[in-house]
Amino acid sequence: MSSSALQIVWVYPDLLSTYGDRGNMLILAHRARARGIPVQTHEIHVNEALPEGDIYLMGGGEDGPQALAAERLLADRGLHRAVDRRAVVFAVCAGYQLLGSSFFAKGAKFGGLDLIDISSDRGETRAVGELGGEVDPALGLPTLSGFENHGGRTHLGPGVKPLATVKTGIGNDGRTEGAWAGTVLGTYCHGPALSRNPALADLLLRWATGEETLSDMDDTWPSRLRKERLTATGLA
Amino acid sequence: MTGNLSSVEDEKKLPLRASLAASVSRTAAALSRAAGRGDGSVIGGKLGMMIDPDLLAHLAAGRKIALVSGTNGKTTTTRFTTAALSVLGDVATNSFGANMPTGHTSALARAGSTPFAVLEVDEHWLPKVIAATDPKVVALLNLSRDQLDRAKEVAMMAQLWRDTFAKHPGIHLVANADDPMIVYAVGAAPSVTWFSAGQRWREDAHVCPACGGHMERGEADDAHWQCSNGDLVRPTPQWTVDGNAVIDASGTRHELKLQLPGKVNVGNAATALAVTHYLGADTAEAAPKLAEVASVAGRYAQVERDGRKIRLLLAKNPASWLEAFDMAEDAPTLLAINARDPDGYDTSWLFDVDFSPLRGRQVLITGERAYDLAVRLEVNEVPFTHVASFARAVQTAPPGRLEVIANYSAFQDIRAELDRVV
Numbered sequence A: 001m002s003s004s005a006l007q008i009v010w011v012y013p014d015l016l017s018t019y020g021d022r023g024n025m026l027i028l029a030h031r032a033r034a035r036g037i038p039v040q041t042h043e044i045h046v047n048e049a050l051p052e053g054d055i056y057l058m059g060g061g062e063d064g065p066q067a068l069a070a071e072r073l074l075a076d077r078g079l080h081r082a083v084d085r086r087a088v089v090f091a092v093c094a095g096y097q098l099l100g101s102s103f104f105a106k107g108a109k110f111g112g113l114d115l116i117d118i119s120s121d122r123g124e125t126r127a128v129g130e131l132g133g134e135v136d137p138a139l140g141l142p143t144l145s146g147f148e149n150h151g152g153r154t155h156l157g158p159g160v161k162p163l164a165t166v167k168t169g170i171g172n173d174g175r176t177e178g179a180w181a182g183t184v185l186g187t188y189c190h191g192p193a194l195s196r197n198p199a200l201a202d203l204l205l206r207w208a209t210g211e212e213t214l215s216d217m218d219d220t221w222p223s224r225l226r227k228e229r230l231t232a233t234g235l236a
Numbered sequence B: 001m002t003g004n005l006s007s008v009e010d011e012k013k014l015p016l017r018a019s020l021a022a023s024v025s026r027t028a029a030a031l032s033r034a035a036g037r038g039d040g041s042v043i044g045g046k047l048g049m050m051i052d053p054d055l056l057a058h059l060a061a062g063r064k065i066a067l068v069s070g071t072n073g074k075t076t077t078t079r080f081t082t083a084a085l086s087v088l089g090d091v092a093t094n095s096f097g098a099n100m101p102t103g104h105t106s107a108l109a110r111a112g113s114t115p116f117a118v119l120e121v122d123e124h125w126l127p128k129v130i131a132a133t134d135p136k137v138v139a140l141l142n143l144s145r146d147q148l149d150r151a152k153e154v155a156m157m158a159q160l161w162r163d164t165f166a167k168h169p170g171i172h173l174v175a176n177a178d179d180p181m182i183v184y185a186v187g188a189a190p191s192v193t194w195f196s197a198g199q200r201w202r203e204d205a206h207v208c209p210a211c212g213g214h215m216e217r218g219e220a221d222d223a224h225w226q227c228s229n230g231d232l233v234r235p236t237p238q239w240t241v242d243g244n245a246v247i248d249a250s251g252t253r254h255e256l257k258l259q260l261p262g263k264v265n266v267g268n269a270a271t272a273l274a275v276t277h278y279l280g281a282d283t284a285e286a287a288p289k290l291a292e293v294a295s296v297a298g299r300y301a302q303v304e305r306d307g308r309k310i311r312l313l314l315a316k317n318p319a320s321w322l323e324a325f326d327m328a329e330d331a332p333t334l335l336a337i338n339a340r341d342p343d344g345y346d347t348s349w350l351f352d353v354d355f356s357p358l359r360g361r362q363v364l365i366t367g368e369r370a371y372d373l374a375v376r377l378e379v380n381e382v383p384f385t386h387v388a389s390f391a392r393a394v395q396t397a398p399p400g401r402l403e404v405i406a407n408y409s410a411f412q413d414i415r416a417e418l419d420r421v422v
Helices: A022-034 A063-076 A078-084 A094-098 A198-209 A220-232 B004-011 B016-034 B041-051 B055-060 B074-085 B101-111 B123-133 B154-167 B180-186 B263-278 B283-292 B318-327 B348-352 B370-379 B390-396 B408-417
Strands: A006-011 A039-044 A055-058 A088-092 A102-105 A108-111 A118-135 A144-156 A164-168 A179-181 A184-187 B064-069 B091-093 B116-120 B137-140 B172-176 B192-195 B215-217 B225-227 B240-242 B245-247 B253-255 B302-305 B308-314 B333-336 B363-366 B400-406
Touching: A006 A022, A006 A198, A022 A039, A022 A055, A022 A198, A022 B348, A022 B370, A055 A094, A055 A198, A063 A078, A063 A094, A063 A102, A063 A108, A078 A088, A088 A094, A088 A198, A094 A102, A094 A144, A094 A184, A118 A220, A144 A220, A220 B370, B016 B041, B016 B055, B016 B101, B041 B055, B041 B101, B055 B101, B055 B123, B064 B074, B064 B123, B064 B263, B074 B091, B074 B116, B074 B263, B074 B283, B091 B101, B101 B116, B101 B123, B116 B123, B123 B154, B137 B180, B137 B263, B154 B180, B172 B180, B172 B263, B192 B263, B240 B263, B245 B263, B253 B283, B263 B283, B263 B318, B308 B318, B308 B408, B333 B390, B333 B408, B348 B370, B363 B370, B363 B390, B390 B400, B390 B408, B400 B408
Parallel strands: A006 A039, A006 A055, A055 A088, A088 A184, A102 A118, B064 B116, B064 B137, B091 B116, B137 B172, B172 B192, B308 B400, B333 B363, B333 B400
Antiparallel strands: A102 A108, A118 A144, A118 A164, A179 A184, B215 B225, B240 B245, B245 B253, B302 B308
């Protein structure tokens, strides 16, 4: 960690917050505090410079805001500096696409932040519904579960590994879902993706703090939610 | 309302096919109601339109029509407008909230000949219903995130409306000056009455829909706003609200004694009175009619059950949850969440709602997706108790006031348990 408290930076909530994206920031802060880790959260709007932090969060967004976010982040370079010093980046949906070399918005191709080896274009159909699958064993996480709502398809280069193998839904292309490299991780599980995936939230916290393990906490409600959703989607 | 006899008379004026279609539509609706399968508006309208696809246009012809659309407040504003307009004559309306063309067709067929109709219209259907009914006036309330797994994103909806109004310059619009998405949707429409009713929810309007620039905005719900590039600026409203009063375009103050709670309903009342004024009613005469509305399709209804005074509040999306917290009393509160088709299958929006106003109250939760809500409340530091059903909640809460806030299908389930309160 860069200071005495864990610094969580939510990148451009005024542009990238379509549906419950705030949840990821709130869940990370809640789970850190439950372990006695002090936390500070920062909501950085598009007209502000990105501060130094330990975890950066990017949410979903409509085409116009996504393109504007790319332009501002390329000018700001704060996220690039963060990745260089191995800060954690967790991005969903439009934010995930921004991590790559290019994406499509408003019918045109835009250059992305080029932080990981992915590129995105448009699918023939919109992917809307439950999304789930088995997570890359290297990450040591249980089944991924979420909800997707996007028109993009994402192509993974050799520099990244897929986050999961799709069992239900579309994800990147119907076969793989999400991507990760180093401490940068993206997913099409949109909005409050961490609500159903507390172990993924803890992985991000472990990456950010350098702790090998975190103490146990009461996970009654996230566990019941996971069980209910995994059963409903045939992944239990 | 006109009775059945006169509607048979009126059908003589309709083309033969339309007359038959209207009659079948009414019969089917009556059968559906008799069979206990809802209010019959949808099945009746569907059958009628199979026989005559232009039935809605035929039934609309000759009436002065007002349409009401937007993400939130449609049903209540439609009800208010119908009540206010009754000072001028009979009004047909889709009072059951069936807000697509089948529901409109059924409502007009059922009402028979009326000089006026006030129709609540689903946002997606507004362009088609405008084309079919040739309305005199359309009220535009607000546009915010709602069921994103199937609805158009907010900016796309605003663009769809803007394109529609550009094609129909003869329609008068009564539009919300506090919502940048509505102002964008109005575009260059030549005939507009602007109202200000405040906008508590603003997370969908940080970015200018015209240019993508940053939106500058004051703190108050009805504060001035403008796009930093100057593409879009809040119009000066002619109709405003102040406490429980509506101030009309001439500056005259109308004190309201509404039965419906919350500031948002004073805003809905202002919209209804502005529409009614445009159609020729005297506002001082129309305003007292609004106080007669006690509940709207079960919303705001109060029911006694086992010593509990239960009040039902519907909250479908982040903006309407903020309004529900504003209306609810400091009392035990049941939150009920489903995620069926009419609710949208995606519960992500729960994290867009700040539930902290409920801290300190006894909070009960239920519904098919109660666990999604449980995780949200835990993170929000709002203590709660999960109960298996509405009936268990009534047993668990102490005698006295019980506020029930539910999303759409959860609300309908509870309403059914309470014998379809209206």
